[in-house]
Amino acid sequence: MQTRKWMKTCRCCLLSLLAFPLMSFTVVIDAGHGGHDAGAIGKMGVKEKDLNLAVAKQLGSKISAQYPNVKVVLTRETDVFLPLQQRADIANKNHADLFISIHTNAAENRNACGAETFILGTERMEDNLDVAMRENAVMKLEEDQTVYQGFDPNSVESYILFELMQNQYMDNSLVFAELVQEQFVGTLQRANRGVRQAAFWVLLKSACPSVLVEMGFISNAAEEKWLASTEGKKGIVNGIFDAFEKYYKR
Ligand SMILES: [Zn+2]
Numbered sequence: 001m002q003t004r005k006w007m008k009t010c011r012c013c014l015l016s017l018l019a020f021p022l023m024s025f026t027v028v029i030d031a032g033h034g035g036h037d038a039g040a041i042g043k044m045g046v047k048e049k050d051l052n053l054a055v056a057k058q059l060g061s062k063i064s065a066q067y068p069n070v071k072v073v074l075t076r077e078t079d080v081f082l083p084l085q086q087r088a089d090i091a092n093k094n095h096a097d098l099f100i101s102i103h104t105n106a107a108e109n110r111n112a113c114g115a116e117t118f119i120l121g122t123e124r125m126e127d128n129l130d131v132a133m134r135e136n137a138v139m140k141l142e143e144d145q146t147v148y149q150g151f152d153p154n155s156v157e158s159y160i161l162f163e164l165m166q167n168q169y170m171d172n173s174l175v176f177a178e179l180v181q182e183q184f185v186g187t188l189q190r191a192n193r194g195v196r197q198a199a200f201w202v203l204l205k206s207a208c209p210s211v212l213v214e215m216g217f218i219s220n221a222a223e224e225k226w227l228a229s230t231e232g233k234k235g236i237v238n239g240i241f242d243a244f245e246k247y248y249k250r
Contacts, residue, residue, distance in 0.1 A: 025248060026071040027063060028096040030202065031056035032103040032212075035081030037141050040106030040134075042224035048104040049079065051227050055215065056102050058237040063244060070248070084139050085147045088205030098176065098247070099210035100240065101202050103135060104227060106219040113220045114191030115184035118212040119173040120204055121197025122163050128198035129159065131214065136201050153201070162199040172209035176247045180213055183239030190216060213240065 031052040033039035039048025053076065060072045073094050075087045091099045105116070118128070125132075136153035139145060152158045167173075177195045185192040193214075203210045215236050216223045226232040 024069055025067075025097045026073065026094050027098045027100065027244065028073045028075065028091040028094060028206075028208075029056045029060050030075040030087050030091075030099065030101040032101055032135070033138065034076050034079055037081055037138055040104055040218045042218040042228075043221055044224055044228065046218060046224050046228045048106070048218055051104050051215070051218070051233070052102045053077075053079065054233055055236050055240075058233065059100075059102075059240055059244075062237060062241050066241075066245075067248070081141070083142045083144075083147075084136070084201050085205060087202050091206040091208060091210070096206065096208045098244075099203075099206040099208055100176075100244075101200070101210070101212040103212060103214050105131065105214040105217045106134070107217060108219075110219055110221070113217050113223050114193040115181070115188075115216055116193035116214045117177040117181045117184070117195050118198045118200060118203070118214065119170065119177045119195065120162075120165075120167055120200060120210065121170065122199070123197045125159065125162065125197065125199055128196050129156070132159075132198040132200055135212070136199075139201065148201075151201070159199050162204065165204060169207075169209045173203075173211055175250075176209060176243065177211045179243035179246050180211060180240055183243050184215075184236075187242070188235050188239050 033049035033052060041047050056074055057077065060074050063070055064072045073090060075090045076082050133153055139148055139153055151161060181195050184190045200212050203212055216227050218224050218227060
């Protein structure tokens with residue numbers, strides 16, 4: 001009797017597994033900005049939010065096509081505004097194994113160029129405060145800022161919060177960040193700004209290994225052109241995909 005009961009249960013499990021293949025890994029891809037927040041805007045009029053979305057969507061499709069067992073979640077699939085905290089909430093609600101936030105850089109210096117990949121951290125935090133402040137400042141465009149509990153993205157003092165944190169995901173974040181940066185520098189031959197640490201709210205609040213990729217400078221004429229081109233985006237998608245593949249297969 002016992003055996004028959006077990007067999008019955010087992011058959012049920014098997015059937016449900018066949019119906020819903022086991023999703024062993026979840027990657028959340030976050031296209032920065034959106035809606036009334038365009039992000040950085042280039043001289044040609046290219047908007048960061050559009051580049052980020054195009055790359056995020058293509059990357060998501062490529063991972064889904066090649067790895068059907070990987071659950072791919074995009075924080076946004078259209079041109080909509082999404083609060084910063086909500087992006088991290090999406091990662092946490094889906095129990096993400098990896099969070100990739102896609103952004104495009106900008107600087108006063110029009111010659112600034114190259115790719116950099118950020119992980120959460122406080123090493124040389126002051127050096128990267130400008131980029132963190134710019135990306136975190138998005139929260140100022142949100143209606144309800146109570147979720148940030150008094151954190152002011154434009155105040156240096158607020159960043160003490162990051163010095164108090166414990167980052168248990170740092171090792172794996174670093175592994176993935178280095179794989180991404182390798183692609184930008186090796187395959188894509190972009191100027192190497194390196195893997196850096198900075199105080200990004202989305203990374204702080206995502207409970208998993210996470211990186212924020214700054215694909216290139218929209219404020220640099222040549223780089224804006226490259227980022228806007230089909231080949232440029234395809235190259236970035238392939239590069240981040242290869243990095244994902246290496247990380248996933250470890
Ligand atoms: Zn951005």
